Amino acid sequence: MASGAGAVAVATGGLIVWFAVQARPRWQARMALPLRFLPPALLFCVYATVVAAAVADDASVGVIDRGYWLSVGGVSTLTLAGLLTVAAALTPRTGRRTRGIGYALVGVNAAAAVGTATMMLSGHRFGFQYVWFVSPQWVPLAVGVAAIALFCTREITTRRAGSASGLAGTPLSMTTRTGSPRSSR
Numbered sequence: 381m382a383s384g385a386g387a388v389a390v391a392t393g394g395l396i397v398w399f400a401v402q403a404r405p406r407w408q409a410r411m412a413l414p415l416r417f418l419p420p421a422l423l424f425c426v427y428a429t430v431v432a433a434a435v436a437d438d439a440s441v442g443v444i445d446r447g448y449w450l451s452v453g454g455v456s457t458l459t460l461a462g463l464l465t466v467a468a469a470l471t472p473r474t475g476r477r478t479r480g481i482g483y484a485l486v487g488v489n490a491a492a493a494v495g496t497a498t499m500m501l502s503g504h505r506f507g508f509q510y511v512w513f514v515s516p517q518w519v520p521l522a523v524g525v526a527a528i529a530l531f532c533t534r535e536i537t538t539r540r541a542g543s544a545s546g547l548a549g550t551p552l553s554m555t556t557r558t559g560s561p562r563s564s565r
Contacts, residue, residue, distance in 0.1 A: 401415075421464075426523055427523045430520060431457065460527055463528070464531075466482040467527065472539075482535065492513050493524050493525055495512035
């Protein structure tokens, strides 16, 4: 019960700050960089905390399955961290290669989400041997789905911002520091 009240309090505080920042253009400029990196960092912290607690529980019993934690835990952690890093790195000037890497990581994380959901519902592994989220599966699954949604949202907004400012078709070497195209004179 207390954790639910805490979650509501945090969400309410976050919404109050969000609306205050949206109402003041100067605050938007100050908050742009923290808001770019904070959601991916928080998602990874939730994931890392849950996985560390699960490993500690296994260690307290005296049995750590290194084959499970290094293969499954390593692959899912690397792909999730990679997706969150690419999501944080997206800007209107981000190139096709970085966006393509992000799409590939979305695909792997989507396969992990489907595999984890299938395993949670049926008890059997789905397709790929090393592509699913580690236990306790519901938290990493939620973080994985949130990471996919975060990447897709940021990809759409940065792509729109790039096309609105005219940077989409302009090579990086043809722009000034401020982002405006250089004159041909």
